[in-house]
Amino acid sequence: MSEFEKTDPSKFLSDIIGSSVIVKLQNGINYTGNLQTIDGYMNVVLDNAKECSNGKVVRDYGDVFIRGNNVLYISEA
Amino acid sequence: MSEFEKTDPSKFLSDIIGSSVIVKLQNGINYTGNLQTIDGYMNVVLDNAKECSNGKVVRDYGDVFIRGNNVLYISEA
Amino acid sequence: MSEFEKTDPSKFLSDIIGSSVIVKLQNGINYTGNLQTIDGYMNVVLDNAKECSNGKVVRDYGDVFIRGNNVLYISEA
Amino acid sequence: MSEFEKTDPSKFLSDIIGSSVIVKLQNGINYTGNLQTIDGYMNVVLDNAKECSNGKVVRDYGDVFIRGNNVLYISEA
Amino acid sequence: MSEFEKTDPSKFLSDIIGSSVIVKLQNGINYTGNLQTIDGYMNVVLDNAKECSNGKVVRDYGDVFIRGNNVLYISEA
Amino acid sequence: MSEFEKTDPSKFLSDIIGSSVIVKLQNGINYTGNLQTIDGYMNVVLDNAKECSNGKVVRDYGDVFIRGNNVLYISEA
Amino acid sequence: MSEFEKTDPSKFLSDIIGSSVIVKLQNGINYTGNLQTIDGYMNVVLDNAKECSNGKVVRDYGDVFIRGNNVLYISEA
Numbered sequence: 001m002s003e004f005e006k007t008d009p010s011k012f013l014s015d016i017i018g019s020s021v022i023v024k025l026q027n028g029i030n031y032t033g034n035l036q037t038i039d040g041y042m043n044v045v046l047d048n049a050k051e052c053s054n055g056k057v058v059r060d061y062g063d064v065f066i067r068g069n070n071v072l073y074i075s076e077a
Numbered sequence: 078m079s080e081f082e083k084t085d086p087s088k089f090l091s092d093i094i095g096s097s098v099i100v101k102l103q104n105g106i107n108y109t110g111n112l113q114t115i116d117g118y119m120n121v122v123l124d125n126a127k128e129c130s131n132g133k134v135v136r137d138y139g140d141v142f143i144r145g146n147n148v149l150y151i152s153e154a
Numbered sequence: 155m156s157e158f159e160k161t162d163p164s165k166f167l168s169d170i171i172g173s174s175v176i177v178k179l180q181n182g183i184n185y186t187g188n189l190q191t192i193d194g195y196m197n198v199v200l201d202n203a204k205e206c207s208n209g210k211v212v213r214d215y216g217d218v219f220i221r222g223n224n225v226l227y228i229s230e231a
Numbered sequence: 232m233s234e235f236e237k238t239d240p241s242k243f244l245s246d247i248i249g250s251s252v253i254v255k256l257q258n259g260i261n262y263t264g265n266l267q268t269i270d271g272y273m274n275v276v277l278d279n280a281k282e283c284s285n286g287k288v289v290r291d292y293g294d295v296f297i298r299g300n301n302v303l304y305i306s307e308a
Numbered sequence: 309m310s311e312f313e314k315t316d317p318s319k320f321l322s323d324i325i326g327s328s329v330i331v332k333l334q335n336g337i338n339y340t341g342n343l344q345t346i347d348g349y350m351n352v353v354l355d356n357a358k359e360c361s362n363g364k365v366v367r368d369y370g371d372v373f374i375r376g377n378n379v380l381y382i383s384e385a
Numbered sequence: 386m387s388e389f390e391k392t393d394p395s396k397f398l399s400d401i402i403g404s405s406v407i408v409k410l411q412n413g414i415n416y417t418g419n420l421q422t423i424d425g426y427m428n429v430v431l432d433n434a435k436e437c438s439n440g441k442v443v444r445d446y447g448d449v450f451i452r453g454n455n456v457l458y459i460s461e462a
Numbered sequence: 463m464s465e466f467e468k469t470d471p472s473k474f475l476s477d478i479i480g481s482s483v484i485v486k487l488q489n490g491i492n493y494t495g496n497l498q499t500i501d502g503y504m505n506v507v508l509d510n511a512k513e514c515s516n517g518k519v520v521r522d523y524g525d526v527f528i529r530g531n532n533v534l535y536i537s538e539a
């Protein structure tokens with residue numbers, strides 16, 4: 001068993017399901033929305049999702065599925 | 078079992094099979110069309126597919142198979 | 155079993171074996187030809203293959219094996 | 232058994248859980264914060280996280296989940 | 309079993325072992341030579357190998373082992 | 386059994402644990418320090434680590450964990 | 463069993479252990495030296511290793527461990 005078993009970042013993600021989050025992708029694009037669901041590959045579904053650039057909303061999405069391997073970080077908005 | 082088992086983004090994707098969707102790829106190209114099928118690798122088949130750039134259709138495809146590891150996000154059109 | 159088991163994009167690819175197809179790669183190059191065979195890694199063999207750029211044939215190949223992880227999309231020509 | 236079994240870098244990471252760390256990403260961005268949790272994929276949760284550029288704080292995050300495959304290095308602040 | 313089991317691109321590659329081939333890499337470099345051996349990862353050994361650029365030989369190699377994950381396509385010369 | 390079983394590069398790495406090494410990353414940055422530990426993924430912990438650029442020390446780290454998939458090469462300093 | 467089992471590029475690599483080789487990396491850098499060991503991931507240890515650029519030696523290494531996933535090709539010097 002790896003050293004880390006006693007702690008698990010996915011607990012953090014489970015705890016923020018339903019919250020308003022910022023998802024930054026590796027290509028620099030930010031998405032905000034409510035974290036509807038997330039899986040072990042970091043695939044994320046946001047509802048009421050918006051694409052932001054330099055703090056301004058550039059696009060509204062409603063629900064959006066974001067593929068996990070593009071994710072850089074996820075934080076609470 | 079990971080923390081996330083109780084929620085699953087693939088449910089969102091199953092629910093929108095048959096709907097009109099936007100598939101954005103990592104290279105920035107957008108495809109719209111009806112989501113015919115999708116698998117666990119995010120390989121996607123769209124019918125009546127169009128390639129869009131800056132909101133204009135640049136190309137019509139009919140049916141197109143898009144390889145999953147290029148996908149950035151999928152949202153309902 | 156994932157949500158998607160009931161639908162499978164590879165059925166689409168099997169159905170177009172023998173047809174004339176366009177294979178676009180991640181680097182932007184297009185190949186046209188008859189889809190001879192394809193495997194689960196999206197490795198593709200085209201016969202009578204041509205490399206196209208801006209709609210013009212830039213090169214004839216005869217048979218060509220294209221490695222799957224370069225594939226962006228496959229559509230019927 | 233590989234030659235390395237007797238030594239294990241993850242021990243180093245377990246030992247610094249709770250400490251103030253610097254996490255540098257492949258895209259050059261630095262994050263500082265307290266290392267809350269980390270898993271075998273190097274997924275990291277920092278609390279009191281800040282994004283720094285050229286030694287200056289450019290953004291405050293509170294808690295942030297950083298996806299492991301973007302990590303370049305982790306060191307104690 | 310996937311839809312494709314009945315057809316297999318690796319048959320094409322086995323059939324051209326011993327033939328003169330062109331191996332194009334993702335970085336755009338072309339290698340010609342006789343296909344000595346190839347494995348399931350597309351690792352390739354060419355003998356009498358030459359590096360070509362714009363149709364001219366820029367370098368002679370004798371035998372060269374080319375790592376599979378760099379391969380874009382393989383065709384008969 | 387693969388052809389290589391009789392020889393194993395990881396033996397080389399085990400033998401230099403404790404030595405002063407240079408670790409070059411794919412992004413061109415060099416790190417020097419004492420090789421404290423290394424695992425099968427090439428995750429490396431250096432102590433007394435320094436970041437060097439054009440032969441000059443640009444930063445002191447103390448202990449640093451470097452993620453294996455960024456490593457280009459490791460040599461004795 | 464895949465079509466290729468009867469032929470195996472790793473045989474070529476085993477046969478050149480101890481020989482003087484050129485290892486070209488994906489980033490274009492060439493290393494020459496004696497092939498000391500190599501494993502199934504193409505991790506390579508060269509002794510008496512030199513970094514070459516445009517045919518000139520730019521650096522001497524003694525022994526160097528090069529991580530396999532950076533390797534473009536390996537040929538006899």
